[in-house]
Amino acid sequence: MARRRISMAQIRDVAKLAAVSPATVSRAFSDPSKLSTTTLERVLAAAEELKYKPSSLAQLFREERTNTVLVMVPDIANVLFARVVSGIERVAVENKFNLIVSDTGDDAAIESVGVEMVETYRADGVIQLGERPLDQLHHEGEHCAIPFVQAISADPRGRYPTVGIDDRSAAAMMAEHLLASGHRQIGVLAGLKDRLVTQERLTGIRDALAARELPLDETMVAYGPYSMAGGENSAMRLLSRKTNVSALFCMSDEIAIGAIRAAHDLGFNLPNDLSISGFDNIEFGKYCTPPLTTVMQPAEKIGEVAMTLMCDILRGHAVTGIHEMLATELVARASVREVG
Structure with a gap:
């Protein structure tokens, strides 16, 4: 039988x-x-x-560890993100972790596949450079138990740990610098409109203007990608229809570098005809013509703190609800001039 x-x-x-x-x-x-x-x-x-x-x-x-952490980067060619990854790697090496770096193209579907790597035991945890919340990447949402840290443009409203800067106050600091230099007709080359980081920095600009009882002219705001090409295109659009702009507040150094290119092509003498400021303090900024005034964002330190948090999670330490905000500072160079 x-x-x-x-x-x-x-x-x-x-x-x-x-x-x-x-x-x-x-x-x-x-x-x-x-x-x-x-x-x-x-x-x-x-x-x-x-x-x-x-x-x-x-x-x-x-229960065996892979000793591997997945780092999801929306654009590996972006200099700021590369600096963050450098900081992550420094701490990973010190703690004997391997890294897998994934250039996701800011695609939610690719990021979801990355999160699944932890479920299939190909990685122990995920560090995401971006603001897309975990509940958009995993069907269990906020209750997902995957080790997850969000860095750089982080959304502090989640249950998982984050590390970044206070974008609102940093933007207000730069806007106040432009205002203190005498500028009143300030154009804004913003990032993508639906991003939290873009809205936070816009709020900071509004804060600085409101402190002087000035409104933000929404027609002076041009949205586009956080890239040199995005900055060039946004500057071309704004400067072609607004002839009274005396300064451009750019939401990243890469946007600012693109804007400098556009301004030169349009015949502006920088900074005499137009002042331009950036945000991030990437290495290229100080070699621009003129050298770029910017906000220093501690990219390597952000990466180091993010990986330290991940190490703590993987060692069983309670880090839920930790939201690290690191200090920024104004870096004044020749791209912003005082006007009467």
Whole structure:
């Protein structure tokens, strides 16, 4: 008589029934304290219904670390992001972690695949350089237990740790510098309109103007990508239709470098005819003609802090709700002149 083979429930079966990831099922048995009560109860109920018994050997295997952290970068060619990655790598090497750097092109689908790497045990955690929230990258949203740190243009409203700067106050500082230099007709070359960092910096500009009882003229704001090409195109559009602009506030140094190119092509004598300021303090800025006034953003330090937070998470330390904001400073150079 043929022996009937009994089909045993697998971890993926429990995950499907409980509507969670396989990694969450694994954590329910290996480290249940990391899950919410609701999620844990749902997983245990599904396991009981399917008579699932976790394999002790498989569980031990899954607890092994890869000692690898995935770093998701929206644009690897962006100098600021490259500096952040440099800081991440410095701390990773000190702590004997490997890095996988993924150029996502700021694509949510690619970032979601990156998050899945942790679930399939190809990486221990994810550092994201950008502001897209985790609930847009994983079906469990805020309850996702994946080790996750957000850096640079971070959204501090999430439960996961973040590290960046106070974009609002930094932008207000630069706007006040332009105002103190006598400029009143200030054009703004903003980044993409739907980005939190863009809106935070616009709010900072409004703060500085409001302190002098001045409004922000929305027709003086041009939106575009955070890139040299984006800055060149935005400057061309704004300067071609606004002839009274005395200064341009650019939301990144790369935007400012593109704006300098456009201004030269349009026949402006810089800074006599037009002052231009940037944001980030990338190396190229001081070699522009004229050298670029900017806001120093501590990119390498941001990377170091982000990787330190990730190391703490992977060592079991509680870092939920930590939002690090690092100091910025004004770097005054020749691209901004005083006007009467």
